[in-house]
Amino acid sequence: MSAAPSPPPELVTLTVDGRAVSVPAGTLVWDACEKAGVFVPVYCAHKKMDPVAVCRMCLIEVGTMPKLQPACATVVQAGMEVRTATDRVQRFRQGNMEFLLLNHPLDCPVCDRGGECDLQDFAQRYGPPRSRTAITGKVHFDKARPLSDRIMLDQERCILCWRCVRYCDEITGDRAIVLQERAVHTVVDTFEGRPLTGPFQGNLPEVCPVGALTHTAYRFRSRPWDLQRTPSVCPGCSYGCTVGIDSRDNAVVRFVSQDNPDVDDSWLCDRGRYGFPELNRQDRVLTAELSLEGPVRAVGALEAVGAAARALAGVLERHDPDQVACLGTPQMTNEEAFCLQWLGRDVIGTPHLDHQLEPWPDLAPDEFRLAIRELEDCDTVVVLGERPEAATPVLTLRLYKAERKRGRQVLRIAADADPTELAGRVRDRGRVGVVAHEADRDRARAVATALAAANGSVHRLTLTEGMNGRGCKDLGLLPGLGPGYRRLDRAGMHGRAILAAAAEGRLRALVVVGPNPEMEQDPAYEAAIARVPLVVALTPVRGLLSRHAQALLPGRTMAEKQGTVTSSEGRVQRIRVALQPRIGAPPPELRLLVELGRSLGGTWESAPLATPAFDVICDAVPAYRGTRGGLRAAWPGTGGAA
Ligand code: SF4
Ligand code: SF4
Ligand code: FES
Structure with missing residues (x-):
C-alpha cells in the first residue's frame, strides 16, 4: 500500500x-x-x-x-x-506469590496446564519455599464448570489477572466474560451466566496464564513434554493463520496459535482451532486399489500409477485429449497444484482443468494488492457483505482492531450495494481498502473503481476459498490461465462445466485430486464422476471419489506432508510433516503425480520433493521468488514481499 x-x-x-x-x-x-x-x-x-x-x-x-x-x-x-x-524486588515477588497461592488449589497433577503454567513456573522461581497456609483453610470456588461446549472454567485456579475479561473487551468486543463479587470472593464468570457463543473462544485458554480456562477437547489428553510440536499453517481457510500442530502418539491433539503479526496477530478462530480431528480421520485410503479390469484389488502405489498411466494412454490413443479433464482441490499444496496443471496441460494436452466449481472471470493479482496488516493503515475499510468474515473469521478481529485501536472507519455494506452511493459514506478522503469474497469479485472491482474516482488510493483484498485457493490460481490450475495468470489461447472448461460434460458422457477420463469439499457437496458431483469410464483419483480419505475411481491412489493429509500454500493475500507459507507416515506408507502425492506424468511421457525436471519443486515453480512464476520465510509473492504493482 x-x-x-x-x-x-x-x-x-x-x-x-x-x-x-x-x-x-x-x-x-x-x-x-x-x-x-x-x-x-x-x-x-x-x-x-x-x-x-x-x-x-x-x-x-x-x-x-x-x-x-x-x-x-x-x-x-x-x-x-x-x-x-534487587533484594527488595525479590522479597516483594515472594510475598506476591504467597498471596496468589493463598487459595489456589493443589491440583497441579491433574491440571491440563501443568508443565506450561506461569503460576507453577513462577512459584518455583520466585515463590516462598513452603506454604504458611493450612490446606483446610482455603476458600473454595466452582471447579470444572463448562462455559460452553468448548471451554471449561475452574474458578479456584483463577488469579484474577483480568486477561480473559480484557480479551472479550479489547480483542473480540463481545464482553462475554466479567469479574463478579468483591475482595476474596471475586470470581470470573460469563456475563449473566450465559454460555459463551462467540467464534473466538479457543483463544481464552491461551490468554489465561494459569489453568483456570482450558479446552474441553484437550482435557486430560496430554502433558506438554509428551507432545511433538510442528509449526504449520491452519488448513481451515485461506487466511493463512500460523499454527503449532501438537501431536501425541502420531495423532493431532490440538492446534495452538503462534503469533504472526502480519496475519493472525496471535489469534485463531474456533473453526480452525477445533478442526484438527479431521487430520485424525480413520476412514483413510491407505493402499492403492485398482478395478480397471475386474474386481477391486489392492496393489502397491507405484504399480497403480503405472496401471493408471497405461489406462490413460489407452484413452488418449483412441480419443482427443479434449475428452480428458483434471480436477484439483484448493487443499492441495502449491507444488501439487503446479504438478497437476503440468500433468493436465503439458502431458495429457487437455485445456480442461480446475480446482473449484464456478468460473471467476478477470482474475488478476491486483485483487490482492492490499495486505491483511495494511487494513490497519487504511483510513476506511469497505467490507462487501458477510462472506469475507464468514469465510475467514480471524479477519473480523483485524477489522475490530483497526476500528477500536487505530480509530479507522470500517464500513460494512451489502454485497450488492450501489457503488455510486458509497463515496458520500466514506468518512475521510484518503487510503481506502475494499475487502470482498471471491464470489463478489466483480462487485468489489466496481466499488473500488467508484471510490477511486472520489478518493484516489483504493486497494483490494479478495478472500479465496480453501486453504490454497490463491496458490491454485497463481499457479494456473484454472482453465484459460497458465502459471502467473498468463492468458492462454485455449480456453478450457471450468469445474462446473467439467462436471456437466462428465454427466453428459462427453468425457472419457478424469484425473481427480481430493478431497474437494465444495465439489463433493454439490448434487451434480456423484452422478458426473459415475458416468466417466476412467477415473484416476488421488485422495487421503474415503468418500464419493474413492467409490467411483478405477485407479485409486492413496493421498496424505496436510499434517503428513510438506510443501507450501499461499494465503488470500498472496503470502507463501510452509506446511511441515507433523504426523509421520507409517513404515512402508506410499510415497507423497507429489511423487505420485510426477510419476504419473513421467509414465505418460512427460518431463519433470525436479526431483519429486517439495523444495526442488518450489524452485521449478519460481522459474515459472517469478513472483514467487523471494517468498521464503513466509513473505508475500511480489507481483508487479502489488508491492509484495511484505
Ligand atoms: S485469564 Fe485466567 S487467571 Fe486471568 S482472570 Fe481470566 S480466568 Fe482468571
Ligand atoms: S481464520 Fe482461517 S486460517 Fe485462521 S484460524 Fe480460522 S480457519 Fe484457520
Ligand atoms: S502488574 Fe505488571 S504484569 Fe501485572
Missing part, C-alpha cells in the same frame, strides 16, 4: 540492571527489559492488550523512586535506571 513512510521514532536510552538499552520513546519498561535480555515475570500484562497493572508481579525498582513500579505500565524515560533483581 502506498502509505507515506513515517519518520523514524525518537530513541530513548536507559539502563536495565546496568545494561544500556535504546528503545523508541513511549516503550514500556517491560519491553525495554525484554530488549535488554532481562526477564520480568508478568501475569496481567499481554503483548496484544493495554496494560492494567493489577497483578503486581512485574514490580521493579526505578531510579530513586520510593515505591516499586509496574514494568508493564511504566513508560521509559531517558536516563532511567531500572533494577529488576
